[in-house]
Amino acid sequence: MSIRAASSDGLEPPFRRLRIYAFDPAASLDMRTAVINSATVTLPWEQLEPGPIGEYIEVIDVDPASGGFYLPVDLNDPALLVQDGFPPSDGNPKFHQQMVYAVAMMTIRNFERALGRRVLWAQRPWDWKTRETVDRYVGRLRIYPHALREANAYYSPQKVGLLFGYFQASRIDFGTALPGGTIFTCLSHDIVAHETTHAILDGMHRRFIEASNPDLLAFHEAFADIVALFQHFTIEEAVYQQISQLRGDLSRRSLLSGLAIQFGNAIGHYGALRDAIDSIDPATGLPDPGALDRAIEPHERGAILVAAVFDAFLSIYRSRVEDLLRISTGDGTRFPDSDLHPDLIRRLTKEATKAASHVLRMCIRAVDYLPPVDINFGDYLRALITADADLVSDDARGYRIAVIEAFRRRGIFPRDCRSLSVDSLLWERPDTRIEIDWLKEIDFPYITDRREIYETATRRCADLFNWLWDNARISHEAMRSMGLWLREDAPKTIRRRQKDGDRRPRRPAVEVHSVRVANRVGPDGDQEQQLIIEITQERRGYRTPEAQQQVESRGRVAGLTADFVFRGGATLIVDLRTREVRYCISKDIASTERLAAQRAFQFGADSEALGATYFGAASRDEPFAFVHRML
Template sequence: MASYPVPPKRRLRVFAFDPSLTTRLDTVAINQLTLSVAWENLEPGPVGEYLEIVDVDPASGAAYPPVDLNDPYLLAQDGLAPSEGDPRFHQQMLYAVAMITIQRFEEALGRRVLWSVPRQGHAGPDRWQYVQRLRIYPHALREANAYYSPDKKALLFGYFNATPRQAALALPGGLVFTCLSHDVIAHEVTHALLDGMHRRFAEPSNPDVLAFHEAFADLVALLQHFSYPDVLRHQLARTRGDLASQNLLGELAQEFGQAIGSHGALRDTLGRHDPVTNAWHPVVPDPLALSQATEPHARGSILVAAIFGAFLQIYQTRTADLLRIATAGTGILPAGALHPDLINRLAQEAASAARHMLRMCIRALDYCPPVDLTFGDYLRALITADRDVVADDTLYYRVALIDSFRRWGIYPEGVRNLSEESLLWEAPTDEEATALANALGDAAVLRGLCPDWGLSSNRRAVFDQAQRNQEKLQNGLFDPPHLAAVRALGLTIGPEVPASFFPSSTFKGYPTIEIHAVRPARRIGPSGEVRTDLVIVATQRRRGYFDAATQAKVDQGLMEPPTADFIFRGGCTLLVDLDSGAVRYAIRKDVLSEQRLEQQRRHLQQQWIPAVRGTYFGSRGELKEDGLPEPFAMLHRQGAQS
C-alpha cells in the first residue's frame, strides 16, 4: 500500500465577516474566505483535538446531522460553500474560525493552549480535571446572544429574528445566526482561551477586570481582520489608504448590530453614528472617558480604542515613506483610485503591524498579575513582554502604546513617570530573590519543573506534568515553611495570618495557597535567538465583608467567620530565567493589602452590588468561593441591548 505524507493544512470556506455582506454589491467579492487550518484527524461534528461541535437546537427540538469534513467531496472543494440555510456549514465555519483563533494564540505563546479546568471535590495532585475539548453549540439559544460558559466549558451561540432600525439594513423578521459572524466566533473563543490562562479574570474585583475580558476578545477579533489579504486590499482601496476613516476593518459584528436595531456594527472602534442624523463621526481620545464608563463593554471599548489607536499610529508611521513617494513629497494623494502596487505595499505594512500588535497583546498575558488586573497593569505587561522580545524598539510600537494610553487617560499605579523604563515590571529585591531561590531551587531544579510544552506536545501529557509540578512547588513552600519566599509572592503563611484566610486541607495550621500554573514562556527575537522563561502563578484567598467592623473582628479571630460577602484574592506571577534560575519579574497583588481590600469592598458595594449581583453570582445572588457561574451570559445579553 502506498504511503502518502500527511497534509499540513485543511482548507475551509467561511464568511469573511457575516452573511449580510454577501447581499451587498460592493462587498460580495470579498466576503468569502478560504482559511488554511492545521490538519488533524476529525470525526463528524467536527470533533478534533481542541473542539467538539454539538449541534442540537433546544428551542425547536432539532438535532442537526454533523458535518464530515473528511468526506472526499468536501476535501476536494474546500468544504461546504457558505450558506445561511445549511446547519452543516454553520458547524464548518465555527470550527474553522475557532481553530484559526487558537493558532494565533499558539504562534504567539510558542506552546499549545489548554482550556480552563474545573476543580474536583478533593485536594491532592489530581484535584483539577483535564478538559480536552471546548464544546461549541451552534444553535443553543433562541435570542440575540452568544457567550462562553466557564461552568460548561462551552460556547453557546444564539439565533434570533432581526428587528432593524431601518428595513434597508436587514430583513425585518429574518433569522440572524450569531455562529455565522466571524467576529462573534473569534470573540467567544478568545474568552475561553483567556479563561484557560487566567481563570480569576472572570471575577469583578475592580471596574477593569470584566472590561478587560471584553476588550481583549474584541482586540483579537479586530486584529485578525488584517490577516486576510483580499479583505485588507479592498478596504485600503475604498478608504484610499486611510484606515482611520470608517471601514469594515475597525467594526465588529455588522449584521448582528444592524439586526438588533443599531445604526451600524455592534461595536465600531473608529467612530460612532449620531442617533439623530445617522452621520458617522470619528472617535476622539478623551482622557476623562474612563472615569465615566462603568459598564464592561463601554469601559472595555476605551482599552480597545487605546490599543487600536496605537496600531493606527504605527501603520501611519510605516507607510509615510510610501505616501511621500506616491505623492512626490506633497503628502496629498491625487484624485482617483490608488495604484494596485501602492495598495499591495500598504496592505503588507498594515498586516505586518497588526500581526506584531496581536502577538504583543497575547504574549503580555504571561506578564499579567493573576488577580485584580487593571488596564494600567496590562500596559506594563505589554511594555515588559515586548521589551523582552525586541530590546531595540526601532519601529516605536511601545512608544505608540504609551502615548495612546496616555491620551485615553489610562495610567498604571505606582510608577514614577511614563517612560519605558518606569513601566517595566520590577525584579524582586536581593532579599526576596534569595528567599525565592531557597524555596524554588536552583536553575537545574527549575529546568526539571518546566513542562515539555511545545507546539507539537501531547496536551494531556503537558497537563499532567504541569499539575505534578504545581504540586511540587506548593509542597516546597510549606515543607519546610518558607515564610519569606511566600511573602515575596505577596502571600502569607506567617504566624500573624488573619483568621479570614481559608485553612489548607493539606498543611494543617496554614492557610491555603494555590499554584495555578507552571508553564514556559517562549519568545523568538528579531535575530532568531530563543529565550524561555518559567512562568509560575500563585494565588491565595481570604473572606471579605462589606462591614469593616466585621472584617476586623474576623481577621483578629474575635468571632467565627460568617459566610463571606465576597472573596478577596492576592497573587503573583513569577518569570524565572531558566538559564540562570534568577527570578526576573515578580508581578504581585498583595493579599494583605488593606488598600486593595477597601477598594474592592467599595467597588462591589457602590457599583456592583446589589444591582447586578444576581447576574454574575448566580440566579439568587449566591456567592461561590471558587468562581462565578456564567459571568458572560448576562454580560453579553446586556452588551447587545446597550
C-alpha cells in the same frame, strides 16, 4: 484509497483549506464587499471526525429550542476537500459547523504562535457536592452553533463550551437586515473569535472571571474584541479591498474596524455592534480622557481599551507607510485624495497586515505578564510594554511609544509609576531575591501532547505547593514581595488549612494555579524560554470595615459570615536558562487599599446593581451569559 487510509501511510497533507465568511452574511449583500466576504483560510492539517471533531474542538449541533439535531459535517469527504469545504451559506447547517470550527482554529493558532506553547482549556469545575474524583482534563472545547434561540452567544465555564444563539431581526429597526429574518451568531467571524478568546483566556487565568473591580470583566471583553478585530487583517483579500476603498486611510470607519456588523444591524444599531475607532472631541481633536471614569458597563468600558490598542496600531501603520505616502503625495502624513495604483495598494496591504500581526502577538504575549488576580487596564499597559521589551530589545519602529501614547490619550494610567517612559512602565525586578530551590531540581523537557502537558503542569503545581508548604526557605520578606503571607501572624481572615497527617496548627494556605512553559521566538530569531508561575491566596471579605476589623482582631465571630472573597498573589516570570525569578508581578493579600476598593465596587451605593449582577450565584456560574445578553 480513502483519505483516512492515505493518512495512515504518512501521506497527510500539511494543511487544510476551508471557506468562511470573512465578516458575516451581511457583507455578502453589499456589492462593494460581496466579492471579499467569501474567504478561504489555511489551517494546519489534523484528522477530523464528523462534527467536525478534532484535537481542540468538538462541534455538537443540537438545537434545544426545536428539539432538533443537525447531521455533522464530514470535512474529510473528498468532495469537500477538493472545493475547500462548503461555500458560505446562512441556510446550510453544515456550513455553520464548518465556520465555527475554522474560525476557532484560526484563533487558537494565533495564540499558540504568540505564546510559544499549546493552548489548554480550563479544567472541569470541581463538584463540591459529590466531591467525586473525576478526570478534570478537558481536551476539546465543545461548540454548539445553534444552542440558543435568543440574541446571545457566550462562553460557558461550567460546560467549557461555546453556545451560539440565533434570533429574528427587528421588524422596525432592522438596518440592512431582512425584517424578521433569522440572524445566526455562529456565522459572524467576530463573535466566534471573541467567544473562543474568552475560552482560551479562562484556560490561562482562572480568576479573571471574578469581577473584583470595574476593569476585570471589561478587560475580558476588550481582549476578546482585540483578537477578533486584528484577525480581520489576516485575510489579505479583505484588507486589500478595504485599503483600496479607504485610499489607504485605516483611521476611517470600515469593515476592518467594526465588529459583528450583521448583529448590530439586526438589533437596530445601523452598523457594527462595536467599533474600534472612538469619538473625537472636535475642539481638541483628541478622544475624551474622562470617558473611562464614566464607563461602568463591561462592553462600554472595554471599548475604550480596544480603541487605545487600535489607535496604537494606526500610529504604527502610518510610520510603516510614511515613505510610500511621501512618494505618492509628497507628504508622508497625508493619504492620497484619488484612487490608488494597484501596486501601492499591495504595498499598503502588506504593511497593514504585518503591523496588525505584530500588534496582535504583542497583545497576546502580554497576558502572561499580568498579575493572577484583580487586574486593571494600567496593569495591561505595563504587561504590554514589558512583554514586548523582553522579546524585542530594539524598538526601532516605536511600537512601545505608540502604545503608551494611545493609552495616555484615553486616560489609562498605571499606578505606582514615576512617569510614562518605557523604563518606568517595565515591571520591576524583585527587590528581594526570591530563591525557589525547587526550580533547580527539575527538568522542563519539550512536550507536544496536550494531555501530557496538562498532567505534567498539574504535577508541577502540586510539587511546588508541597515545597512551599514543607520546605519553604523563602524569607518572609520575599513572600511579602510576592503579595503572600505564610507566617502564623498573617491576617486572621486569610484562609487556613492543615495538610493530612500534619500535626502543626492550621496555617495560611496558598494555591498554585499554573506552572507553564513558554518558548517564544523574536523577530531576530532570538528565543526566550520562560516559566510562568501563578500563586494566589484567599481572604474572607466583609461588607463593612467594622465587621472586617472585628474578625481580624478576634478571629471568627459568631453570626458573621464572609460577604465576598478577596485574593492576592503573584505571577512569577522565571528565566529557564538561569532558573532565576526575573519578574514578580504581585497583588498584596494584606492590602487594605485593594480590600476597600473591592468592597466599594461590590457594595458601594452607586454600584449595588453591578454588585448584584456580577456577584449573584447565577452570574458567578455563567458570568458571560449575563454580560453577553444582547451582546
